[in-house]
Amino acid sequence: MSAPALAPGPAATPRATVGFEALMERVREIAGQCDRCGSCLPVCPLFAKTGRETATARGKVSLIRGLLEGGVTPTRDLFARLDFCLQCRACTNACPSKVRTGELVSLTKGYLAPATGRPGLSRAIDGFLAQPGLVRLAGPLVRSYARSAIRPVIEKSVLKPLLPSVARMEGLLPGRRPARSDGANHRGGGAGGPSDGGRPPKRGRLKYFAGCMVRLTYPEVMKATIKTLRDAGYEVTVVDESCCGLPHWSHGDLDRARKMAAANLDRLAGPEIVVTDCASCGSALVDYREWLAGDPEHEAAAKELAGRVKDVSVVLAALEPSPQADAQQTNAAQAAPDHPVKVTYHDPCHLCRGQGVRAEPRQVLRDAGYDFIEMKGADICCGGSGTFSVEHYADSMAVLEEKTKNILATGADAVVTSCPSCLMQLEHGLKRYGGDRKVRVIHLTEAVHEARRAGARPAGAGTGVAKPAQ
């Protein structure tokens, strides 16, 4: 299987940032690209909610220029102002000079951190995620707690009064989700093979990078992704990865992010396509070429990896749709009364702007037979962005409320997305702002898997022909 051509983004020419001089040169270079035109203001979700200039790319560039020129001092307050960002890349997208605000902010935080320190919550989360063994161990515990009957009691009696920020984090954990991904409670295919008993065409080998969030909070998504890809004829190896390092990079813990990237490069070496179902992990893997630019030991491998990373929607969209897609939907709706028929899609920022993937998830949903309804502002950030929703809960909720209204306005039975962080945030939004409406929040591979499992053969099995790579 040949490596795909990824849409060239603004990161196509990575610049070295390893070492203090290179980092400062890059910060100066990016900050110098801004001509203060203000095109980034109307697209910034945080500016729309707060009206604060420092929430925007232009405001952040001004602060950083002040830092470089000596008018602004390196303080915790400056760090906090730069930290007030969803890293959604809407500003870069709208900017005539393509100023890379996310990279600029991460690098500047990396420069500031030794002097100002980093927020305690970020440090705690980064420390935890840097230990893959601990993440594996914590997964079942977090999930058992999230679905347990004592959760509301603990939340109200201990966390809210004593540990408010932990309570906010706890409140975002997903609740009980229907355990459907193994196919056990549906007619048709079981976990071992395609649902019509036929053999899927052989398509090649993939390495699946699940990432911490999927492992910790959404193992159903992991199962659905593996099953969907195997049903389509792929041989799937699950990578024993460490965290992709994006939280560390975003928080300005640059050295640790680079170490984690280097460790993952070794695990992902080989000719196989690397498939992800987490938009944030996917964009981080592609961005390793930036993180490691100037590192003689890893630079070449990071560039090579960027050409092999594909979101699962891109892999699935390259398959021919099942000719039985409509029948699958009818069967699925009969098999499970809450099986969605009408769906809408939320674009994760790290997929639509981070990797240039917009059309494929929509095509996959239509190919699976869903009645697809586009929502207003589908590619506007949901306000989650890792620890942002915990550290800036009120601002995060203001962004989320608007997103939830847009979802509800479609009349869809389910909102589908491609990132565990968005799944968690959208579930919270529908719980908080959804009223009596029951709208499911599901990952793209769960949607595909549910549709296929209703007794029809897997997508693409009929033709054995893959569409040309897109």
Ligand code: SF4
């Ligand atoms: S759109 Fe770009 S150039 Fe214009 S003010 Fe914003 S960051 Fe600066």
Ligand code: SF4
């Ligand atoms: S990345 Fe998003 S939140 Fe941050 S400044 Fe740009 S538009 Fe605003």
